[in-house]
Amino acid sequence: MFWQLLANGLVTGSVIAIAAVGVSLIYGILRLVNFAYGDYMAFGALAAYAFNGPRGLGIVVSVLLAMLATAVLSLVLDVTLWRPLRARRAGFMSLFLASIGLALVLRQVLLLAYGPQSQEYKVNPYKVYVIGSVRLSEAQFITILVAAVAIVAIGLFLSRSTIGRTMRALADDRALAAVAGINVGRVIAYTWILSGLLAGLAGVLAGLIQTSFNPNFGFQLLLPVFAAVVLGGVGSAYGALAGGLALGLAMELSTWPSLLGGVNPVYKPVVAFAVLIAALMVRPQGLFGRARVI
Amino acid sequence: MSALASGGFWAFVAVVAGVYTIFALGLQLQFGFAGLLNFGQVAFMAIGAYTMAILVVKEGWSTWLAAPLGVAVAAAAGLLLGLPALRLRADYFAIVTIAFSEIVRYVATNQDSLTGGSQGTIALGKVGQAAQYNGQWERFQTRFQGWLGVSSKDVAMLVIVWGAAIVLLALVWLAVRTPWGRVLRAIREDEDTAASLGKNVLAYKLQALAIGSGLAGVAGCFYAWQFSFFSPDDFQPLLTFFAWMIVILGGLGRVWSVPVGAAVFGFLFAGTRFLDFPPLSYLSGADRAYVRLIVIGLVIIGLVLARPQGILGKRDEMVLE
Numbered sequence: 001m002f003w004q005l006l007a008n009g010l011v012t013g014s015v016i017a018i019a020a021v022g023v024s025l026i027y028g029i030l031r032l033v034n035f036a037y038g039d040y041m042a043f044g045a046l047a048a049y050a051f052n053g054p055r056g057l058g059i060v061v062s063v064l065l066a067m068l069a070t071a072v073l074s075l076v077l078d079v080t081l082w083r084p085l086r087a088r089r090a091g092f093m094s095l096f097l098a099s100i101g102l103a104l105v106l107r108q109v110l111l112l113a114y115g116p117q118s119q120e121y122k123v124n125p126y127k128v129y130v131i132g133s134v135r136l137s138e139a140q141f142i143t144i145l146v147a148a149v150a151i152v153a154i155g156l157f158l159s160r161s162t163i164g165r166t167m168r169a170l171a172d173d174r175a176l177a178a179v180a181g182i183n184v185g186r187v188i189a190y191t192w193i194l195s196g197l198l199a200g201l202a203g204v205l206a207g208l209i210q211t212s213f214n215p216n217f218g219f220q221l222l223l224p225v226f227a228a229v230v231l232g233g234v235g236s237a238y239g240a241l242a243g244g245l246a247l248g249l250a251m252e253l254s255t256w257p258s259l260l261g262g263v264n265p266v267y268k269p270v271v272a273f274a275v276l277i278a279a280l281m282v283r284p285q286g287l288f289g290r291a292r293v294i
Numbered sequence: 295m296s297a298l299a300s301g302g303f304w305a306f307v308a309v310v311a312g313v314y315t316i317f318a319l320g321l322q323l324q325f326g327f328a329g330l331l332n333f334g335q336v337a338f339m340a341i342g343a344y345t346m347a348i349l350v351v352k353e354g355w356s357t358w359l360a361a362p363l364g365v366a367v368a369a370a371a372g373l374l375l376g377l378p379a380l381r382l383r384a385d386y387f388a389i390v391t392i393a394f395s396e397i398v399r400y401v402a403t404n405q406d407s408l409t410g411g412s413q414g415t416i417a418l419g420k421v422g423q424a425a426q427y428n429g430q431w432e433r434f435q436t437r438f439q440g441w442l443g444v445s446s447k448d449v450a451m452l453v454i455v456w457g458a459a460i461v462l463l464a465l466v467w468l469a470v471r472t473p474w475g476r477v478l479r480a481i482r483e484d485e486d487t488a489a490s491l492g493k494n495v496l497a498y499k500l501q502a503l504a505i506g507s508g509l510a511g512v513a514g515c516f517y518a519w520q521f522s523f524f525s526p527d528d529f530q531p532l533l534t535f536f537a538w539m540i541v542i543l544g545g546l547g548r549v550w551s552v553p554v555g556a557a558v559f560g561f562l563f564a565g566t567r568f569l570d571f572p573p574l575s576y577l578s579g580a581d582r583a584y585v586r587l588i589v590i591g592l593v594i595i596g597l598v599l600a601r602p603q604g605i606l607g608k609r610d611e612m613v614l615e
Contacts, residue, residue, distance in 0.1 A: 033385060084599065092385060093331070097542065098598045100535050104591030108584040116580070219531075223396055226389050266404045273393040280386060281378055 005252045007134045007144075013248020014147030015205045019221065020228035020240035021154055022198035025191050027229065028171030028237070031092060032082070035099040037199060038222030039106035042215055044070040044200030045207035046110055049119045059121060059142065059208075067200035074196025075189065077102070082192075103219075110215035118212040121204075139208040150201060151241060158237055163190055168237065224251070224269060227276040250275045303564075305448035311560030312455035313516045315553045316462055317533075318540040320509030325538075326547040327470055328502035329482030331384050334375075334391030335510050335537050337398040340529035342368040342511025343518040344402060344409055347427040351418040357430040361515045368511025372504040380499050395531055402526040414525025415518075431519045455516055459553065462509065467549040478502055479547070536563075539594055542602075562590065 023037050034040075048066035051057045057065070085098060127138040136144065158164040166187050169177045178184050206221050207213040228247050232239025251268040263271055317339060324330040346364035349355040355363075379390045402409045410417035410425070419425030439450035469475055480488040481495055489495045518524055536559065544555025563586070 033388075081595065088599070090598065090602075094598045094602060096388070097538065098595050100538070101591040101594030101598070104532075104535075104594070105588050108588045108591070111584045112581055223393060227393065230386055230389055264404070267400065270397050270400050273390075273397055276393065277378065277390060280382055280390070 002253075002256060002258070003132065003134050005256050006249070007131075007136060008140075009249035009252030010245070011136075011140050011143050011147070011209055011248070012252055013245040014151060015143065015202050015209065015244075016224050016228050016248050017241045017244025018147060018150055018154070018198050018205070019202035019225040020232065020244040021237050022195040022202065023225055024229045024232070024237050024240035025167060025171070026195050029167065029174070029188060029191050030082070030086070030095070032095045033092070033099065033226075034195075035096060035222070036077075036103035036106055037195075037225065038218030038220075039103050039110070040070055040074060040196065040199035040218075041203030041206065041221055042110055042213075042218030043073055043106065044203030045213055045217070046114050046119065046215060047200070048204040048207070049114075049121060052121050053119065056122070059123060062121075063146070063201065063204045066204055067197045070200030070203070071193045071196035074192045074199065078189065078192040107215055107218065114215055116214055116216070118214045119207075120212045121208060123208065139211065143205045143209050146201070147205060150198075154198075154241070155238070157194075163187070167191055167194075171237075220269075224272045227272045231276050231279050247272050247275060302446055302448055305446055305452050307560050307564040309448060309451050309455050309520055310564075311553075311556045312452065312459045313513050313520065314536065314540055314559065315459045315556040316455075316516065317510055317513035318537040318544075318556060319459075319462060319466060319549070319552050320506030320513075321537045322541050322544075322546075322549065322552050323466055323470075323509070324502050324506040326541060327475065327482060328478045328499055329384075330380075330499060330503060330506075331388035332391050332503065332506065333388045333531075333534055333538075334393070334395035334398075335506070336529045336531060336533040337391075337395035338368040338372060338507035338510035339514035339517065339533065340395075340398050340402060340526070341371050341507075342514030343524060344514075345511075346515050347415050347418060347518055347524075348408065350427040350430075351415070351425045357428070357434075364515055365508050365511035368514065369504040369508035372507025373500055376500045376503040380496060380503070392531060392534075395529075395534060399526050399529050402529070409526070412526060414527075415523055426522075428519050428522050432522075435519075451520060455520075458512070458516070462512065463549055463553065470549065474498075474501075482547075535594075536590075539590070539597075542597060543593075562593065 019037065019041060022040075023034060026032055026034050044066045047069040048059075048062040051065050052059055052062035081098065081102065082095075085095060088094075090098070121139070123138050123142070129136045129138070129141045158168060166177070166182050167190070169180070170182060170184065170187050170191075174184065202221075202225075203218070206217070210217070224247055225244070228243035229240050230243075231247060232241070232243030251271050254263040254268065254271040255265050317335065320338070321332060321335050324332045324335075342364040344364075345367045346357070346360045349360035349363060350357055353360075375391070375394050379387050379394075382390060403412050405411070406413075406417070409415075415427060416424050418427070435447065435450055435454070438454065439447060442450055442453060444450060470478065477488060477493050477498055480491075481493070481498055485495055488498075517528070521528075540552065540555035540559045542555070543558055544551030544553075
């Protein structure tokens with residue numbers, strides 16, 4: 001039971017972690033809490049469905065195409081919405097509200113396009129992988145493999161590649177980075193592309209592990225993702241990874257019956273927030289955030 | 295198109311706008327005057343409505359006792375949330391309040407024995423019995439309708455809700471003119487300066503949060519009475535965003551801008567129901583509901599881009615940043 005919950009926690013946590021990096025990178029560089037990110041994820045999930053379901057492409061190809069589509073969406077929205085707002089020097093509140101407006105528009109457009117009914121990917125629901133005492137469905141198995149690769153890739157990208165390091169430099173101190181000759185506009189565009197790729201990937205993986213999903217599911221995904229970002233320390237990409245995994249594990253392990261009888265599974269999202277609020281009381285700057293005077 | 299001309303429909307829209315006025319007034323006090331980013335306002339509406347309904351159905355309380363207690367519980371919940379959460383930075387506070395409103399909704403959905411669960415208030419009573427919490431209210435409303443001498447129930451409700459809204463608006467308007475209101479605005483502008491002058495910043499913020507939550511509780515009771523039934527689905531975070539839109543639409547840091555914002559919002563929300571000319575008439579009813587929310591989303595974005603001080607807001611005093 002424990003090992004099964006641990007495996008489930010890793011599956012849930014890695015999806016949250018991937019999305020949390022996407023949110024955190026944008027926040028770090030633009031100070032934008034992107035409330036529409038859940039709907040970027042839903043867009044990715046439904047795009048993959050469009051390739052995998054009606055067109056019958058394989059799930060891997062569909063995921064890649066969906067990531068690409070979400071990255072394009074992300075870049076287009078930067079040019080049409082976020083760039084004009086930046087030009088007006090919009091502050092935190094304006095950006096947050098604009099992202100709420102965008103979330104409404106995106107979700108309703110998805111509902112218009114796909115309808116409110118639930119969709120499923122074409123994976124074998126009966127295939128089960130057994131590892132020791134842990135049983136994983138095919139969807140969970142794919143998720144765990146892809147997520148592990150993605151998390152390592154994200155870590156390497158941010159620590160080793162020039163673009164990744166530039167992104168972190170920009171998040172750290174924008175003025176200093178600009179003075180050091182970094183082309184801020186270009187890095188912002190790259191960051192939106194990466195954030196979009198991650199949204200697409202996390203969306204599809206979330207759709208896979210939930211087995212069925214509809215255009216409304218983005219919002220349910222969003223709150224644990226925000227919790228992970230805050231838990232890890234806002235703006236810290238590594239913190240977001242760790243925060244996501246920690247929350248996923250906390251959510252699944254809280255249902256362990258040997259742990260004071262366990263929490264009713266319907267309260268898993270509540271557990272995520274309880275962890276978040278408790279952590280913020282102790283470390284208001286997040287696990288990996290730096291305490292600083294603003 | 296018949297509904298467009300019917301007075302009953304517009305009376306209904308006006309009632310809803312009145313409820314939203316009270317709901318958004320709380321947010322105006324919290325954000326427009328005290329600068330608090332409360333994104334969980336809908337939670338307090340839910341707490342007010344549920345406390346009232348539960349006390350009436352399960353404990354057999356009089357509506358006239360249960361409703362004020364509902365408001366008090368909503369205000370107390372605001373205090374309880376504020377005590378830990380107000381220690382956080384503004385953007386973290388925003389996220390924690392959204393989280394709180396979702397927790398309230400999850401609990402309301404899943405604690406069937408307390409709230410009737412996802413079936414809503416109809417399941418509040420014993421199994422197989424449709425529970426009603428508004429018998430006393432209905433009798434009052436009918437008597438009031440007879441006293442007014444109007445034929446429509448909605449018109450009677452309109453007078454009650456807007457009467458209450460105007461009283462509450464006036465009270466808040468007076469309150470923000472007192473030294474207390476000036477301290478709130480000072481905190482909004484510069485917390486550290488207010489603190490250096492010996493003002494207890496946390497206490498003032500808590501007061502604003504609790505009063506705003508109480509106002510949401512009042513709105514919750516009226517909401518419950520107007521619809522005679524509600525379920526956790528009525529308290530989606532979307533409602534909080536509607537309140538934000540009303541406050542920003544009307545203008546920040548102003549009391550009388552709230553009913554203006556609510557009226558414009560109500561008209562926009564109800565009016566988009568009549569977008570049934572081509573090419574929109576080719577869409578089904580459900581699809582048109584999506585288009586309605588797309589319009590609202592675009593209005594929010596447009597406001598942020600074009601008029602960050604709102605319709606009646608003063609640019610010198612407060613602009614959305």
